[in-house]
Amino acid sequence: MPLDRKHLIGKEAMLLLLHNENQLPEELRKLGWKFCKGKVGSMDGQKVVAAVETAAKNQGIVKTGLYRETHALYHAIIEAVSGVTRGSNQIGTLLRTVGLQFSIVRGNPYQNKEEGEWIAVALYGTIGAPVKGLEHEAIGLGINHI
Template sequence: MFENLSLGKTALLVSMAVEEDEKFIRETAEANGYKVIKGKVGAMDSSKIFAAIETAAKKEHIIESIYRQEHALYHSVLEAYEGICRGQVGLGNVLRTAGLVFSVVKGSRLPNDGSDGEWLAVVLYGNMGAPIKGFEHEVIGLGINPV
């Protein structure tokens, strides 16, 4: 079922996987030539979300401090962020908060096919809503860009 996962599907599955499944998905992703990271971030401020993902991607060597890599990551995060905000980009200034899991996957668009270079996929998955417990709902966003 998981042997030929594309870049985007890999990022989506990793972000939503429970611990038992995540190990298998990661192993399959790595066998397909992908680098994978996963983390958590909660914030009412979008800059904290962007910073957490960029910091994790650099720390885990998904990207280096090279303009084209940072640029690809930024736009992938922005696309995923627009997805969770449903086009209304903003959190704290409109009294919304987010508790998110993020995944970043780097590799070819299709497994073991580097014919069109490296790409980055970013997924944001979690809950968003008013900053009151129980007033949130699930959200998900995906962004993919070439490096």
């Protein structure tokens, strides 16, 4: 069965990230999807990955002891970071810094529930030289099956 076009997981993650109102989380709760938001700023790519991973574990979006869940999250994070960094996942080694907000959404975006759950990570913020005012906006999205 195809995707449920009313509830695309990547779109929901981006809307959650960029939307300021509380209505969207209510829609996600009705779907039974798990989600959270957070912030991270660093010149170290490992800190970006760690911040998103820690939030997902602390909010119960992924189970710490299940490798497949952490692995799926990791790939979604790396894909999102790749979007922010334009394909070169290096930050500090290239004298770049990021200031990002993130959202994580877990759910089943398919009409057939047997398709299982997916996870989406959305990143939005700034990237640039480590000098205030010398950055620009960037956005990234990563989606992976669990």
